[in-house]
Amino acid sequence: MEEQLRKEARRLLTEGEVAVVIGYGWNSRKTRVTPVFITNPDDADKLVFNALCVNNLSIYLTRKYKDIKALGKPAIVAKGCDIKNIVICVSEGQVARDNVYIIGMSCTGVVYKQELWQGELTDNIMPTKCHNCEVRNPHVTDIVIGDKVDFTPPEEPTGMVFDKIREFDRKTPKERWDFWIDHFNRCIKCYACRQACSLCYCERCITDKNQPQWIETSAHERGNLAWNLIRAQHLTGRCTECGECERACPANIPLNLVNSKQALIVKESFGYKSGFDMEEHPPMIVYKPEDKDDFIK
Amino acid sequence: MILSKEKLGALVEQVKISGALFAAPAVDGGQVVMKSVNVADEISFDYVITANSAKEYLFPQTETIAVVEIEKNKVKLSAVEPDAPETVLFGVRPCDAAAFASLRSVFTWDFIDESYTKREDKSIVLSVACTKGDEGCFCTSVGLKPDTTDGSDLQLKETTDGGSFVVEALTDKGKEFVKKFSDVFDDGSADTKAIFTPDEIPGGVDIEKIKERLADPAHYADPVWPELARKCFGCGACTFSCPTCHCFDITDEGDVFSTERKKNWDACQIDNFTLHASGHNPRDTQTKRWRNRFMCKFHIYPKKFTTKGCVGCGRCVRVCPVRLDITEVMAEFSK
């Protein structure tokens, strides 16, 4: 698989079809993978793909990355779940489909965090998204690398996040509130969650806007709650549950829980799943006469 | 001198009775962090290094420095005295203890930031030498070691049986602490566990060479910079968790009648850190922002403040979502 990937990267760079291949490579100790930007066909052998490749590299397609943009047209090594983010970025006009070459990777799952890797991919170190994955065979691509993967996601979503959601649904609002306050209290307002997210592409995030100051910047209860709620709202129906925010959060706040719950609600209410259709816009940013109004009470 | 783990309960209790804060490694949100504890049972011993550094006890994430009440044209401005309780910092790793000298050097050059110095003066550091570590640790590459005593008032080493610590009082503060809580410390000595040794950084590191290369402004144009740093996405996690990062923002919170002036952590990795009101940003790419972090650690700190900018705790390596490993950059600049 890696050979196939390297061959394609070499071809793309040699023929000048793209200027850079954004992919994964080893760190110097060969213990972790890290994003690499291959511009020279001779370096294509640095590309790797394995269960450690958890990063969603689509972030590098967004406009925050001036120095990567400056390299020229990119090809991107992307798992199905990463492609979902590219789809949203295309549908929201952030990335032109023609301006990115998607190297889709057949995938059998990755680790939740690289630190958990002990040489083997077991169910309990896989993130919830992999347990329910519908895109192990990537869905929007220019080329697919790897053999077809046989996997049917379970009818009922499984995994830690969904177990937690079911447990939560039985709790009282007070219990839920306490749970979140307790977690958000640890937030240090580093905004790593936002920086890790390819759908948080705003040039100026609402938290940086200070006329008026919508969100207090101090890491105290009020400011943390405001930040986390607003970020969640901005991702309602858009978030693809790639899990990068939670992975990046140094305070270990269970952000996937918020996002997946929202995704469930959006799916139930609008029959919409984000990241599949480049033509369709996420439901929270469009109005349809048949939209439900049962939330107005 | 010996401190048995069984007597830790009594120590915590007595410290709390004396009115001081007892901070120690404890589990919170699924990770071991430095945290204020009430009973010894909360304390974890099974950790490589706490996820946060102890710096937040001396330099809190958010702090109110003044309160302003505004009524028509009357402005009442009251400075808020820093909240500086007596604090026992227990179980700090030696690298973190060594970092206090760095923070102090920034907060006291010329102007003195008393909210820092007051807190530092009122805290006592009980470090625990490392008997285990991980791939992130690299104190030995920056001239420290897993049982460095810099910054510690007392240093503890776990005994071979794991039931106690051998205690060494290093400073007057430390000796007084032992005197004050003498009934928890026992005389005697014991064999201690072997000290952990971090792996060599692949390629090797030469701090003097790094300093020499950074001292020449021409390195800013070195094409190796984007190669090394463009993958950074500016999350700031490295800087927030770094024990020597001192940067902050001053901001007002409240409304036009009543407002609090806050001093909040901030970081050079964040995109608008140096953004001018005119819209100009001298560090307009992540590469430049990351380069500044490296400069700060291995040029500005040693040159300007004559202290260590990096104590090799490895937090930034562990926490980085894109694995931008500072040791790889160190190796590159050691060439």
Place this chain on the structure above:
Amino acid sequence: MSDLYIPKLVRIEDVVEEAPDVKSFRLVFQDEELRDSFKFETGQFGLYSAFGYGESTFCIASSPTQKGFIQCTFRASGRVTNALSALSIGDTMGFRGPYGNSFPVEEWKGKNMVFIAGGIGLPPVRSVIRYALDRREDFGDITIVYGSKSVADLVYKNELAHWDERADINCIQTVDPGGETEDWKGKVGFVPTVLEEAAPSADNTIAIICGPPIMIKFCLSALDKLGFNDEQVYTTLENKMKCGVGKCGRCNVGDIYVCKEGPVYSAAEVKKMYDDF
């Protein structure tokens, strides 16, 4: 000092609308003792508070020879400066400072002075101009080259008129092409070009430049052509600052903390700096 970051209260005694979005305040300390004891030097800066909004950094635009008050001039361009701009005479705001180094005016006794400024870059230079005019006999020829985008954007219009009238100052005003009005009597053209035309002698002369980076760049090469060496040319750096006292870590250019070692530098020093502008 546990009040390191605590501002002193000042009352706004006078407001002048200098140009669109640009205002000058004359500020007087509430604390009477401070009014007399407050000392600063040309080129130093302060942090100005709009309570409820925060602090903003700009230079002190008055001269140390003017006692009892300080003056500042700023453009409303962000949260704090917009809030400051909404204040009026009699209102209270905060000030802390003075911070930073200063122009070595004592060393310049007996020298000719060339002041070059663009747009909102005049205020820091104006502090030195006032100083030089108040000690006129200490200095040789004085040349001022000041330009802005349009006539409306010129700040200190009254003072400019006064400088224009004085025989002992060569005051040249210019506006960018297209920025002139019908009755505009000054020059039309960019500051560097006008400076080159004016051709002040480099002999025994000090030049001070302040303005947008691009203007500074071209003025430096113009001065070079006129025979000025880098030790004769001074400027003040404007970086984002929050603490003003070397703690918050954001004003650095390489290893230089502009708030402490700056903001005043000779061109020779600037050229040696890391490329962090």
